[in-house]
Amino acid sequence: MADRYDAIVIGGGHNGLVNAAYLARAGLRVLLLEQRHILGGATVSEEIYPGFKFSVFSYVVSLLRPEIIRDLQLSRHGLTILPLESTLTPLPNGDHIYRGPDPHETFRNISRFSTRDAEAYREYGHAMYQMAKAVKYILGIRPPDPTSFHPREWLALLKLGRHFLGLGEENLYTLVKLMTMSSADFLEEWFETDPLIATLSASGIIGTFLGPRSPGSAYVLLHHYMGEIDGVFRAWGFQKGGTGGVAEAIASSARELGVELRTNARVAKLLSRNGRATGVVLENGDELHATTVISSLDPKLTFLKLADPSDLPDDLVNAVRNFDTYGSSGKVNLALDAAPDLACLPGDGAHLRGAISISPSVDYIETAYDDAKYGKFSRRPYIDAIIPSMIDPDMAPPGKHVMSCFVQYAPYKLAEGDWESQREAFGDAVVDSLSQYIPNLKKIILHRQVLSPWDMEQQIGLTGGNIFQGELSLSQLFFLRPAPGYAQYRTPIRGYYQCGSATHPGGGITGAPGRLAALEILKDLRK
Amino acid sequence: MPIPTPLHSRTSTLCQTHEWRDWSGYLSAATYQPSHETEYFAVRNAAGLLDVSPLYKYEVSGPDAARLVNRVVTRDLAKCQVGQVMYSPWCDQDGKVIDDGTVARLAADHFRLTAADPSLRWLQDVGYGMQAEVRDVTTQLAALALQGPNSLAILRRLFPDPRLSTLRYYHLLQTEFNGQPLTVTRTGYTGDLGFELWIANDYAPALWDALMAAGYGYGLIPVGLAALDMLRVEGGLLLIEVDYTSSLHARIPQQKSSPFEIGLGWAVSLDKHDFIGRQALLKEKKGGSPRAFVGLEIDWLDLERLYGAANLPPMVAGRASRIPVPLYASGKHVGQATSMVFSPLLKRYVALATLRADCAQPGTELEIEVTVEYVRRRAAARVARLPFLDLPRKKAVSRG
Numbered sequence: 001m002a003d004r005y006d007a008i009v010i011g012g013g014h015n016g017l018v019n020a021a022y023l024a025r026a027g028l029r030v031l032l033l034e035q036r037h038i039l040g041g042a043t044v045s046e047e048i049y050p051g052f053k054f055s056v057f058s059y060v061v062s063l064l065r066p067e068i069i070r071d072l073q074l075s076r077h078g079l080t081i082l083p084l085e086s087t088l089t090p091l092p093n094g095d096h097i098y099r100g101p102d103p104h105e106t107f108r109n110i111s112r113f114s115t116r117d118a119e120a121y122r123e124y125g126h127a128m129y130q131m132a133k134a135v136k137y138i139l140g141i142r143p144p145d146p147t148s149f150h151p152r153e154w155l156a157l158l159k160l161g162r163h164f165l166g167l168g169e170e171n172l173y174t175l176v177k178l179m180t181m182s183s184a185d186f187l188e189e190w191f192e193t194d195p196l197i198a199t200l201s202a203s204g205i206i207g208t209f210l211g212p213r214s215p216g217s218a219y220v221l222l223h224h225y226m227g228e229i230d231g232v233f234r235a236w237g238f239q240k241g242g243t244g245g246v247a248e249a250i251a252s253s254a255r256e257l258g259v260e261l262r263t264n265a266r267v268a269k270l271l272s273r274n275g276r277a278t279g280v281v282l283e284n285g286d287e288l289h290a291t292t293v294i295s296s297l298d299p300k301l302t303f304l305k306l307a308d309p310s311d312l313p314d315d316l317v318n319a320v321r322n323f324d325t326y327g328s329s330g331k332v333n334l335a336l337d338a339a340p341d342l343a344c345l346p347g348d349g350a351h352l353r354g355a356i357s358i359s360p361s362v363d364y365i366e367t368a369y370d371d372a373k374y375g376k377f378s379r380r381p382y383i384d385a386i387i388p389s390m391i392d393p394d395m396a397p398p399g400k401h402v403m404s405c406f407v408q409y410a411p412y413k414l415a416e417g418d419w420e421s422q423r424e425a426f427g428d429a430v431v432d433s434l435s436q437y438i439p440n441l442k443k444i445i446l447h448r449q450v451l452s453p454w455d456m457e458q459q460i461g462l463t464g465g466n467i468f469q470g471e472l473s474l475s476q477l478f479f480l481r482p483a484p485g486y487a488q489y490r491t492p493i494r495g496y497y498q499c500g501s502a503t504h505p506g507g508g509i510t511g512a513p514g515r516l517a518a519l520e521i522l523k524d525l526r527k
Numbered sequence: 528m529p530i531p532t533p534l535h536s537r538t539s540t541l542c543q544t545h546e547w548r549d550w551s552g553y554l555s556a557a558t559y560q561p562s563h564e565t566e567y568f569a570v571r572n573a574a575g576l577l578d579v580s581p582l583y584k585y586e587v588s589g590p591d592a593a594r595l596v597n598r599v600v601t602r603d604l605a606k607c608q609v610g611q612v613m614y615s616p617w618c619d620q621d622g623k624v625i626d627d628g629t630v631a632r633l634a635a636d637h638f639r640l641t642a643a644d645p646s647l648r649w650l651q652d653v654g655y656g657m658q659a660e661v662r663d664v665t666t667q668l669a670a671l672a673l674q675g676p677n678s679l680a681i682l683r684r685l686f687p688d689p690r691l692s693t694l695r696y697y698h699l700l701q702t703e704f705n706g707q708p709l710t711v712t713r714t715g716y717t718g719d720l721g722f723e724l725w726i727a728n729d730y731a732p733a734l735w736d737a738l739m740a741a742g743y744g745y746g747l748i749p750v751g752l753a754a755l756d757m758l759r760v761e762g763g764l765l766l767i768e769v770d771y772t773s774s775l776h777a778r779i780p781q782q783k784s785s786p787f788e789i790g791l792g793w794a795v796s797l798d799k800h801d802f803i804g805r806q807a808l809l810k811e812k813k814g815g816s817p818r819a820f821v822g823l824e825i826d827w828l829d830l831e832r833l834y835g836a837a838n839l840p841p842m843v844a845g846r847a848s849r850i851p852v853p854l855y856a857s858g859k860h861v862g863q864a865t866s867m868v869f870s871p872l873l874k875r876y877v878a879l880a881t882l883r884a885d886c887a888q889p890g891t892e893l894e895i896e897v898t899v900e901y902v903r904r905r906a907a908a909r910v911a912r913l914p915f916l917d918l919p920r921k922k923a924v925s926r927g
């Protein structure tokens with residue numbers, strides 16, 4: 001006799017966990033299934049090298065919704081997000097741009113290049129705050145269906161329209177610019193210092209297959225500003241113990257709420273009868289039954305692998321097949337014998353407790369993108385490096401360090417060879433690029449872990465290795481995410497839902513898709 | 528982390544209290560001596576010396592310099608003679624105040640502006656296409672304020688220049704100190720007789736020393752920001768981000784103010800050639816402003832009554848308070864007091880306030896929120912004329 005549950009959540013990433021916790025909180029009997037031996041999905045910390053903890057995939061937190069932190073009492077379950085307060089851009093000539101928590105210090109630092117830019121930087125932050133405030137509303141709502149005639153959808157659209165008209169003329173113009181421009185073009189309207197533009201524009205390309213000069217990248221810029229409005233300005237942070245600590249906190253809360261969390265349980269197929277979900281069958285053949293099944297996986301897995309595409313309408317199948325999950329970023333995690341020493345700022349200092357951005361010019365990043373366009377990893381990539389052990393000493397043995405390097409670009413498909421043969425060459429390119437600014441780096445590396453998009457697909461099941469489960473381009477956002485007509489977490493199969501980063505409002509450790517999906521499910525169940 | 532001003536070598540040895548504030552990213556002494564009142568009285572009774580170097584300073588020069596500055600400020604610069612200084616706000620396109628400061632006309636085509644906030648970008652952008660150069664001299668030019676009734680006598684000891692004695696209020700003269708160009712302006716932020724001295728950073732410490740030496744026997748002491756805050760409230764002088772919010776920093780439109788709403792209507796020349804914000808200000812002038820900037824006096828007897836009920840004497844802050852406090856008329860919220868101080872000289876508890884225009888007539892009876900032993904009460908208050916302290920010596924010109 002198979003087990004019976006009210007709901008089965010497929011995938012133990014942070015969105016799956018949040019979804020399960022909210023459903024259990026409403027009184028449902030919930031089972032969560034994770035294929036790996038460890039929960040977290042891309043939100044995971046692992047001791048890859050003895051004594052050194054890596055945030056293997058995702059590495060910073062800013063967008064985790066505060067209502068989720070409160071509702072699930074995550075602080076009580078171990079959530080401790082430590083501030084990441086500065087960004088250092090080392091330059092090839094030995095100079096640097098440092099932006100830190102003291103606005104006057106940042107002002108003076110940018111002033112060394114351009115006083116105009118130092119002034120504009122304050123106003124830019126203010127403008128982006130206004131924009132983020134405007135768009136934040138969208139993050140908190142279920143996307144209305146603009147083609148539906150249902151009064152509920154009309155009402156939602158009307159509210160949305162009213163919200164946008166209420167932004168005021170100037171904000172509306174800025175918003176349209178953000179929606180249409182490239183991040184470099186948008187930033188060049190504000191600034192003249194190239195390395196500053198480059199570093200800021202990098203927020204517009206993270207996780208996407210866009211260059212700083214690709215139209216549409218400006219919106220991603222805004223997406224990364226969103227975290228700054230709920231709490232203090234510059235709310236990027238680092239979870240104690242690595243990002244895995246976020247998943248552990250949500251899992252602990254879910255467990256307390258009664259969710260059964262099962263690892264090493266890979267789902268093979270969705271079970272359905274007469275267009276209604278009835279449960280899942282595991283790869284080991286076990287059948288588990290529930291009237292509600294929620295997939296936190298990407299749409300290609302949700303619709304083309306777990307469900308049977310022949311049970312689904314053609315338009316959806318086509319949209320999902322065309323859904324862009326092409327990965328563009330890699331990750332290099334380093335275990336270090338000592339602290340990295342920067343050529344531009346030798347020795348210890350506050351700059352080591354923030355982000356180090358290898359983005360010396362817009363051309364540098366755009367050239368890195370050029371490599372990727374033609375199927376090569378960037379020989380001189382953009383790198384966003386942090387040294388978590390500087391913020392949380394428990395990440396490495398005393399005096400030793402871990403360094404997390406987010407790298408772009410690393411295209412999922414290589415024009416020549418494959419990732420198994422190219423992985424270490426990619427790692428070398430990253431270490432070489434960093435060594436130009438951190439001369440002692442090569443001497444202190446104890447262990448190196450290199451992850452390509454292909455590795456991410458292999459290890460945690462992200463199709464194409466896209467860190468957002470699908471490109472964060474305008475064509476794949478809001479009521480188009482993941483497919484027109486299916487952006488409200490439901491699927492054509494009754495009782496079968498989606499709640500991953502490929503649903504609104506998208507990727508990053510927000511938990512928002514998981515929560516919004518749970519609220520829709522509970523509405524359907526009239527809970 | 529704030530950095531030292533060009534005068535830090537002097538101010539740091541004099542600052543007995545080690546009480547520093549962050550003024551635009553610079554270390555500024557809040558007090559030098561244990562009693563800020565000593566410093567306050569030095570300015571009202573003898574003389575005080577302040578390091579005001581953190582002010583932002585800009586030089587505008589070139590054939591179109593006057594046109595550029597006149598496009599920015601609301602005052603009419605055509606009326607500003609060479610050697611004159613004008614105080615003015617400047618606005619955005621909607622007529623909302625961005626900042627306020629002084630404009631000194633050093634030559635027909637050469638101006639020096641002071642500002643509370645960084646303004647290079649704004650000035651340069653406004654001057655786009657004009658034949659004028661805008662230079663940020665903030666980090667090159669130090670500024671010392673010598674304020675108080677003895678300030679002129681002290682300055683005359685140091686500079687035998689006969690023009691000093693006849694230098695009029697809001698006028699300047701250019702002289703030399705140790706062979707270096709020095710600008711002396713008869714300006715200040717204390718509402719008293721006083722001067723401000725502008726000199727290149729490297730020569731500022733020697734100037735400080737010379738002034739301190741000249742002031743020996745004249746009661747000159749260094750004065751910090753705590754005393755300055757009291758002095759400027761008595762003088763009815765407003766402070767950005769305290770008494771009003773710059774339109775560049777406002778988070779909502781309601782936080783912005785027009786010059787009319789912060790008591791600077793007198794500094795708006797609507798009849799001059801077009802300037803930024805003019806259209807909006809014309810409209811506001813016609814339709815009236817919703818708010819007004821006023822003085823406020825808190826009824827001392829009523830305050831005594833409220834505290835007396837709790838068996839306490841009135842507890843008022845010795846320093847100026849910058850915490851906004853709500854004001855009421857007939858039980859309805861009508862505005863807020865933004866700077867408040869017990870004037871040691873006037874023995875009056877006074878405030879700068881923003882009020883709904885219909886409640887802003889001098890003499891209007893209001894109520895102000897007062898917290899007595901953790902309980903919120905309301906004390907009687909009355910709209911008063913600004914400035915609270917109007918010293919004839921501030922503007923007086925001696926006859927040689």
